[in-house]
Amino acid sequence: QQQVKQSPQSLIVQKGGISIINCAYENTAFDYFPWYQQFPGKGPALLIAIRPDVSEKKEGRFTISFNKSAKQFSLHIMDSQPGDSATYFCAASRDGGSTLGRLYFGRGTQLTVWP
Amino acid sequence: DSGVTQTPKHLITATGQRVTLRCSPRSGDLSVYWYQQSLDQGLQFLIQYYNGEERAKGNILERFSAQQFPDLHSELNLSSLELGDSALYFCASSLRAGRNTEAFFGQGTRLTVV
Numbered sequence: 001q002q003q004v005k006q007s008p009q010s011l012i013v014q015k016g017g018i019s020i021i022n023c024a025y026e027n028t029a030f031d032y033f034p035w036y037q038q039f040p041g042k043g044p045a046l047l048i049a050i051r052p053d054v055s056e057k058k059e060g061r062f063t064i065s066f067n068k069s070a071k072q073f074s075l076h077i078m079d080s081q082p083g084d085s086a087t088y089f090c091a092a093s094r095d096g097g098s099t100l101g102r103l104y105f106g107r108g109t110q111l112t113v114w115p
Numbered sequence: 116d117s118g119v120t121q122t123p124k125h126l127i128t129a130t131g132q133r134v135t136l137r138c139s140p141r142s143g144d145l146s147v148y149w150y151q152q153s154l155d156q157g158l159q160f161l162i163q164y165y166n167g168e169e170r171a172k173g174n175i176l177e178r179f180s181a182q183q184f185p186d187l188h189s190e191l192n193l194s195s196l197e198l199g200d201s202a203l204y205f206c207a208s209s210l211r212a213g214r215n216t217e218a219f220f221g222q223g224t225r226l227t228v229v
Binding site: 041049107 | 173207216
């Protein structure tokens with residue numbers, strides 16, 4: 001059972017455009033929502049993360065929007081650049097219980113930014 | 116460079132064999148996680164260790180086992196290998212278990228079972 005659902009599977013955006021990737025979760029115990037960026041041949045690298053006590057977090061061109069009531073969160077990449085072409089994963093984890101720190105990942109979105 | 120070192124980077128082996136993947140966490144990190152990445156299953160959590168003790172188990176097969184040593188490096192042992200075990204295996208480390216602690220991933224070991 002996929003605890004975090006991610007869409008779209010692939011995304012093509014023109015340089016300078018906005019890339020939007022969406023994720024949804026079911027488990028209300030999740031309290032940490034990171035986004036990871038993965039380039040071919042590399043491991044996932046943390047891009048930006050949010051906790052459910054805020055609705056938005058911005059770091060440079062990357063913004064996470066979080067909707068607690070809808071159990072959804074999304075990544076917005078403003079002014080998308082060819083160097084942003086990578087696979088993006090949303091994830092969720094929860095404090096406490098038997099899965100301390102374990103990340104539940106979405107299936108990933110392959111982003112291609114055309115020059 | 117995340118600071119997490121995984122060896123080897125590539126491994127090709129035959130069905131039925133046993134392999135050991137090694138992970139050295141970032142200096143000071145006490146928690147080590149193992150994940151499997153495949154095209155059909157995505158990134159799946161296998162197992163977590165914290166300061167030498169097993170803390171959490173995911174969908175890890177009985178043919179797989181892991182341990183964390185006193186120097187905090189970890190090994191993932193995969194035995195009786197099957198074609199379906201071919202995947203990327205990632206190790207991640209964090210300073211401490213839980214409490215929204217950022218996990219840093221290594222570059223992975225690509226295992227090919229032929």
